[in-house]
Amino acid sequence: MTDTPTADRPAPDPLLAGLRDLAEPAPTTLTDRVVDGWVRAPSPLGEVYAVAGAGGVRLLRTAAHAGDLEVFLEEYRTRHGRPVRPATRPPRGLLPALRGTGGPPELDLTDVGDFARQVLAATARIPAGQVRPYGWVAREAGHPKAVRAVGTALARNPVPLLIPCHRVVRGDGGLGQYLSGAGDKATLLAGEGLDLDRVADLAAAGTRLIGSDTTGVVCFPSCHHARRITDAHRRGFASLDRARAAGYRPCRDCRP
DNA sequence: GAGTCGGCAGTCT
């Protein structure tokens, strides 16, 4: 992120916003000079807008959800109380992350509360193409009963796609809601290779976990271990209690 | 399967 406001002139609309930001009180210290910058970038959900500061990406929204760029920038200003100008280039790692070919870029979550940060951290550990229930995230975040609060925290995820809150689904097998619409959640998961028809079938059958009768281990159905179980040895369970009663123990990777 | 209510963090009043 450089601080040359004239480089890479943006489209007219953003320019007006940029000028408005320049009208803010001049920064006095060196750190104040680090002005956050916004960029547009492609994603599986179409164009996204993102803002990053020196500490990393702070806010990301799909263009479709944000409505338009000015609304997005206004959300950023009110959330962080900082001006934002067009950036000359996207933050390192953002484009590969949005393509699904790399880990997340540096993220700046300093303005996120403690609980929410734990929730986001747990969510970030869910591998691509897999899903976990809200209750699982609550437990991993250290607040096993705060299931609904997890939903609230994810609804306020400042960096969707980068922290994959679309991989958090309902315990009954439904996909649940999503920031920019349930349809986007399905699109993202299908794009990561999750078989949504199979998810729906398992939900309808009441199958929450899948075990192997050769290893005696149960997993969430999308866990990569579960996907390797051959038909002859696959066994479904409605709950972890049921699986335990049958002599199975939870997978150490997906921790059902 | 729809309705109800518990539980909890954040926000509003």
Added chain:
DNA sequence: CAGACTGCCGACT
């Protein structure tokens, strides 16, 4: 500041 309200849920009628 306390209490009410709300929300990408879940367990139990």
